[in-house]
Amino acid sequence: MDKKGIVFGAGLSGLGAKELLEKNEYEVYLIDDKAAMPLEEGIRLLNEEEIEFVVKSPGIPWKTELLKVAKEKNVKVVSEIDLAYKYVDKNIKIISFTGTNGKTTTSTKMAELLNFAGFRARLAGNAGFSFAKLVADEEELDYIVLELSSYQLENNPQIHSNIAGIINLTPDHLTRYNSVEDYYITKFAIFDKQTEDDFALINLDDEVFAGLYERSDIKEKIKAQKVYLSKEAKGAVFVYENNIRIMKDLSKRVDEIPNFDEKIDEISEILLKTEELSLKGRHNLENMLFLISSAKILNVKNEKIAEFLKSTTALEHRLENFFVKGNTTFINDSKGTNVESTLKAIDSFNNTIIMILGGDDKKIDNMPLIKRVKEQVDFVYLIGDNAQILINDMEKVGYKNYKNLETVENVLNYLKENVDFSKDQTVLFSPATSSFCQFKSFEHRGKVFKELTEKIIGK
Numbered sequence: 001m002d003k004k005g006i007v008f009g010a011g012l013s014g015l016g017a018k019e020l021l022e023k024n025e026y027e028v029y030l031i032d033d034k035a036a037m038p039l040e041e042g043i044r045l046l047n048e049e050e051i052e053f054v055v056k057s058p059g060i061p062w063k064t065e066l067l068k069v070a071k072e073k074n075v076k077v078v079s080e081i082d083l084a085y086k087y088v089d090k091n092i093k094i095i096s097f098t099g100t101n102g103k104t105t106t107s108t109k110m111a112e113l114l115n116f117a118g119f120r121a122r123l124a125g126n127a128g129f130s131f132a133k134l135v136a137d138e139e140e141l142d143y144i145v146l147e148l149s150s151y152q153l154e155n156n157p158q159i160h161s162n163i164a165g166i167i168n169l170t171p172d173h174l175t176r177y178n179s180v181e182d183y184y185i186t187k188f189a190i191f192d193k194q195t196e197d198d199f200a201l202i203n204l205d206d207e208v209f210a211g212l213y214e215r216s217d218i219k220e221k222i223k224a225q226k227v228y229l230s231k232e233a234k235g236a237v238f239v240y241e242n243n244i245r246i247m248k249d250l251s252k253r254v255d256e257i258p259n260f261d262e263k264i265d266e267i268s269e270i271l272l273k274t275e276e277l278s279l280k281g282r283h284n285l286e287n288m289l290f291l292i293s294s295a296k297i298l299n300v301k302n303e304k305i306a307e308f309l310k311s312t313t314a315l316e317h318r319l320e321n322f323f324v325k326g327n328t329t330f331i332n333d334s335k336g337t338n339v340e341s342t343l344k345a346i347d348s349f350n351n352t353i354i355m356i357l358g359g360d361d362k363k364i365d366n367m368p369l370i371k372r373v374k375e376q377v378d379f380v381y382l383i384g385d386n387a388q389i390l391i392n393d394m395e396k397v398g399y400k401n402y403k404n405l406e407t408v409e410n411v412l413n414y415l416k417e418n419v420d421f422s423k424d425q426t427v428l429f430s431p432a433t434s435s436f437c438q439f440k441s442f443e444h445r446g447k448v449f450k451e452l453t454e455k456i457i458g459k
Helices: 012-023 039-048 065-072 080-087 103-116 131-137 180-191 207-213 260-267 282-297 302-311 339-346 367-376 387-396 408-418 442-456
Strands: 004-008 027-031 053-056 076-079 093-098 121-125 143-147 163-166 199-203 225-230 238-240 243-247 268-273 320-325 328-332 352-357 379-383 402-406 425-429
Touching (some): 004 039, 012 080, 027 039, 053 065, 053 080, 121 131, 320 442, 352 367, 379 408
Parallel strands (some): 004 027, 163 199, 199 225, 328 425
16 A cells, blocks of 8 residues: 555544545554544654655644644645545536534525435535545545535535535634634635536625625635525625515526516516525525525425425534423523624524623624623623633623623522522523533534523423
């Protein structure tokens, strides 16, 4: 066995990459201080062995010493996504979504909708299943739907998506990037390898995305056919008004079609009324635009799209209604890992809101969240490392209804003894940040919250 490669990171993507490489007759060295060979061994291998490339797991920072040595030795560093794409059956069409929020819901529901419509589709990427593992399994598929994070779109990605979209852009991961614009621009790499036969979904409603998209250095790089999306503007191909209107002509913007208003009945098809969507909230209208437009491009019948959108259920950890005590509903929104996501969660409820906030300090501006909390939230319980930062911001705006209880368990024990559950209210667990200070992942955090709620608050 002459071919040798290093896989750096023993998480899901790393283990998937290892399996795929071994299937293709590589000798693989798995490097991970906690679960495999130590970092020092990886550096030694780079110095002493003929290593063809390093597969870097997405969460590993570029400043890590092993990656610096790889660069010095001119050893190529690739992502698990690009490794998988190298070996994937090119007859399988790839649909990719990225963005700050909504990409997990959109990607998951896209795969579910395709299966519902009778296609063979699987979900992979940032959504929790390794793309490389999926390729190694050699399952016969029509489509692979990828959720791609900015980390997976770094370093000139080679992935070619038949349909690709950036759902929205808000500040995040500022401990990783030099500036918020660097983070945004990284997302645009999702379009880089597309051709004129592909489709790029353009969200005109997202001001940050739309502003960057109009820059000539970005817009001219996108070679795919543009499909314009909007929840409200008439200058777009997919239009939400009172109903969902889907235009048959995917190649033109509405403002390029003569007498558009006169032709609206001729060139549009109503799928269903927005109130019929089973996934509620304005943010889900945005997600559904990407879903519907992709399905229409792929010629999924309107009846199938409408039936699916009326019946599909929310994802675990995303505005998940999982527990009721008296008239009090407990919502697990552990997927709320940034300010914008939690703002959308708050806006989803009209009754009294009791919030659980906090976790890691992501070095971002929390004031938009704090101002919304002051307007709409009855009381806030704080957990995690950034509690004092949030307290300082709440004091600045004159919001006093908070208590720092440090952990989820402490909060739930306090609620059990001090809250009247007969009131019409929502306990919203949407931390607005990651919580690696206390949990392994947002999934782990959500599961712990649900388990402790049932244990402490009781049936």
